[in-house]
Amino acid sequence: MDTLPALPALPALFLSHGSPMIALEPGAAGAFMQRLGPAIDATFGRPRAILAVSAHTLTREPVLLAAERHAAVPDFGGFPQALYEMRYDAPGAPALAQEVKALLAASGVTAHVLGEGGLDHGIWTPLRYLYPQADVPVLPLAWMPMAPPAQQFAMGQALARLRESGVLVMGSGSITHNLRLLSTFTGRAPMDAPEKPESAAFRQWFAERAAARDWETLFDYRAQAPHAALMHPTDEHLLPWYVAAGAGGRDVAPLRLHQSHTYGALGMDAYGFGEEARRLREALAAQ
Template sequence: MNTPLPSIFVSHGSPMIALEPGAAGEFMKTLGPAIDRSFGRPRAIVVASAHTTARAPVVLAGARHEAIYDFGGFDPRLNQMRYDAPGSPELGREVAGLLGAAGMAPQVINEGGLDHGIWTALRYIYPQADIPVVPVAFVPTLPPAQQLALGRALAPLREQGVLVLGTGSITHNLRRVFADGLRSNPDKPEIAESAAFREWMRSRSEAHDWAALADYRRQAPHAVDMHPTDEHLLPWFIAAGAAGSDTAPAVRIHDSVTFGVLGMDVYAFGEEAPALQAALH
C-alpha cells in the first residue's frame, strides 16, 4: 500500500441489485479490481450503510459476519444468497477510538451482520468475501454536517490500507420506484426531478461547495421528493468526510438510473479519487 485509499460511496438501490445488477452492479464488478491495481488490496473495509443506524454511533466488532435479509416481499432467491466475511475486533476498537477522540461517544458490540446495503454491494466489489469488514452504525437524525464530521474522524484509516465505504442511494423515493408494484420496469426513462437532483449533487461536489451540500434539503432541486427521508444519502456525507479535507476532489465515477427515479451514482473522495477514476476508464 503505497498511497492512501480514496473513500467511496456506492448506491445500492433496492435488494434486487443482487439478482439484477444493471449498470451499477456491472460497474461495481470493476471497482474492486481497479482499487487493487491502483492502491493495493485493502486490508479491511469500514462501512456505513443506510440500513445500519442507531441512537448513538455503534461499531460492529464481531469476528465474523453473515448476510442479513432485512427486507420482505422481494424475490425469495435473495434469501439464499450469502456473504460470509471476516470481521476485525481489533480494527473495531481502533475505529471506536477515532470516533471517541472526535467526541462521538461510540459503543462497541462484539456482534456481526451485514445489512443488504452492505452485502449486495460487496458481492460485486469483492466477491471473494475475504476482506475483514467493520460496519459502523450512524445516527440518522443528525444532519449532514455531523455525518461529515464522523467521516473526518475515520480519515486516518485510509493511510492504513482501510477502505472507508458508504452505501445508500443518491436518490431514494421508493413510493415513486414501486408505483407500479415490486416488478416495476427498471428501464424506465429518468424523470426530470431525478436528473436535476443528481446533476446538482455532481456540480456542487466538484465545486467543493460543502455549505450547500450540507444544506441540500433546502437548496437542492426536488430534494425532499428525491429523499423523503435522508438516511440513504447520509452515508455519502460520511464517505465525503473521510477524504479529510474540504478541498479534496469529490468525483462522480459512475452515474446511472434504474426505475426512472432511483439514482445509482458512485462517488470517490480524496486526492486519490482522480487516479481511481482514470483506472476505471
C-alpha cells in the same frame, strides 16, 4: 493513534446500492461495481478492511459491530426467493473496531463496540460485486440518522486517518431514494424505466455542487437542492455520502465515478473522495 500501520492510502467511497434486486440484476451499477474492486486492488492493493456506513444500520449512538464473522442479513420483504438464499459470509474486524473507537473518541464522539455481526443489504449487495470471495474483513459502523449533514461530515473527518492505513471507508445508500416514485422495487417491472425529471435534476445538482466543493450548500441540500424533499422524504440514504466525503476531506473535490438510475427514480451514482479518487477514476477508465 501512532500505531496505525503505514499502507497505501485509499480513496473513500459512496456507493448507491439501490434495490436489493441489484444482487440478481446487476444493471449498469452492478457492472461498475464488478470493475471497481479490481481497480482498487490494482491501483492501491487489497484493502486490509472495509469500514461500512450503511443507510440500513442505524442507532441512537455510534456502534461498531465487531464480530469475528459476518453473514448477509435479508432485511427486506416481498422479493424473489433466490434473493433470500444468497450468502455473503465475510470476516469481521474486531481489532479495527478499537482503532475506530479511538479515532472517534479523539474527535469527541463516543462509540460503542459490540461483538455482534451481520451485514445489511446496503453492505453485502455491493460487496458481492466488489469482493465476491468475501475475503476482505468488514466492520459495520451503525450511525445516527438524526444528525445533520455537517455533523455526518465531521464524523467522516474523524475517520480520515483510516484511509492512510489501508482501510476502505465505504458509505452505502442511494443518491436519490423515494420508493413511492419507483416503477417497482421488487423486480416485477423493468428496471430501465425512463428517469423522472426531478431525479435527474437532483443528481445533476449534487454532482455540480460536489465538483465545486460547495460544502456549505451541500450541507444545506434540503433547502437548496431541486426537489430535495421529493427525492429524499427521509435522508438516511443520502447521509452516508457526507460521512465518506468527510473522510476524503474538504480540499479535494468529490468525483462522480459512476452515474445511472433504476426503476425511474432510484439514483445509482457512485463517488470517490480524497486525492486518491482521481487515480481510481483513471484506473477505471483504463479497464
